[in-house]
Amino acid sequence: MLAGRDTERAAVATLLDSARAGAGGALVVHGLPGVGKSALLADTADTASGMTVLRTRGVESESPLPFAALHRLLHPVLDRVGSLPTPQSRALRAAFGETEDGATDRFLVFLAVLSLLSAEADSAPVLVVVDDAHWLDDASAAALLFAARRVPEESVAVLFGARDADERTFDSGDLPTLELAGIDDAAAAALLTERSGSAVPADVSERLVGSTGGNPLALVELAGILSPAQLTGREPLPAELPLTTGVERAFLDRYRRLPAGAQTYLLVAAADDSGGVDVVERAARALDAPADALEAVERSGLLQEVGDRLELRHPLVRSAVYAAATGRRRRRVHAALAEALTSPADADR
Template sequence: MARLEDMMVKGTDPVLRGRERERALLANLLRCTMIGHGGAALIHGDPGIGKSALLNDAVHRVNGMRVLRVTCVEPESDLGYAMLHRLVTPALDRIDRLAAPQAGALRTIFGLAAGATPDRFLVGVATLSLLSELAGEQPVVCLVDDAQWADRPSLHVLEFVARRLATERVAVLIATRTEEYPPAVSGVFDVPLTGLDRESARDLLLERAGAELSAAQQETILDAAVGNPLALRELPGRGAPCEYHAGTTAARRGVAARVPASGATSQCACAATHAADRSRRPHALHHAAPRFRRARSRRGMDVGRARRTR
């Protein structure tokens, strides 16, 4: 369920390595929102690349903003307005403050009143008005994670809203897989996430595996992971130190479940598991590294610059 909460900075922020530029962009977006110049950002990349972590980082650093948050789920991807309903439900007690046609549109699509399906433009205007009403009390940030599973009507409404935030104290941050969502939305900051740079990837790997890995094993895993943070956490040994026991059924299921079968990263994970099947030794990842490099080349895994589309 979406959460409506006042976020305050508490304790020390979690370390998010290698994302300084993206963190700065989102922090600036939220600062501008606080003073009445809202906006939206679309964060996209391969599975495991750190999209949710970037959203969480933005939330942890928010002070004095109200947060509406939803994580989309696949079973609701074909239910019209399901994501929008989960996102704004905590604010529906303010629906009576809207103009009658707008309030009626939201009540109808959410099943609170009978009537013909309202025009999509009216639904978009009503959603913008509801968020604006909420932001009149306190700046608002809407976080939508796993948007590849959001229903299309909700996404259309959210895009409509995102293009009309320049004078609102409302920000919208959307995270999705690159392959399953149009990467360019007019008037929205485009924030592509690719693999971490080598130094950041090494820091993350050492944080996960520490002294368990030799220098050679570190290089093999770094080549294999292609900078993917989830792969860097999953590829080091399962069980005995310095060993990658992905050959077992349980290990393969663990990697496959955490890195879904799409994009270069999943190809790399599958290559690593099959290589480990053939040779369950610490250097089994060497068999997988060439396939990781080919996948990286096809995907163009250079760190991209966040840009705003027009």
């Protein structure tokens, strides 16, 4: 349920309709943590009918690695690289470590990105979704911004999501922007009711909106923390709501209530950038996490297992858990992950 975002969804739909008509463009969706940027981008990607969707996101641990995010974005269409002009093809292959051509010509890489998107758009309109853009490595950010400014005559839409008030910022320059603010009382009441399973009175909803600024993630977290009696008004809300120090507080409180082994498991998952269950399992076991650690973390709602992948509840889980760890503990986790990466495909990692 994407509550209270009709106006924002309409703005994004206009961008996609223009791209389908051959007049591409870009849009940067930005806002405070938890305000719903990722939800809006995911909803757009899931409902972009008739379009080829290419997705990537910035990952804090990969931000020092040139072209890391770009490689994830273009991986589904790398079979087209051979059709590019030779200088562009060689430059892109060199950037991705597939050749030993020496120094990478960034301008040719940027042109190759644009050429790949254009070629893919010859078959169907393309939607490029880039979440957590504030954590993009600099080279990927530059390449994507270069392409985003040059798609007005292509059937390509580029949609960025970036966090405000973070230690890293996404400098999108002159690209159009869409700021997400908190949702209103009516949307908040609908969201709380949907999450709690019971009708939430207006006075309760208004109090929660006032304390969170209408932050959807904060509201969702409160719906999981407060008792049914408090949410339905049968009991008073606590004088101090559990999110007084910010949205991440809810994640950290939940994380710190986990058993020690489950905390270790979640920290490994936060430090890992592959999302692979096998890698996280091997590293966590090396750090003495018990066999039922994943089950305990899943019960907390901070992480879920989807097939052979692990998905964190929200990007803020990663940053909150990782930032709360000591430097020594982080080093132990990264060392365990390094030992767990036994596949030749992980040599670069």
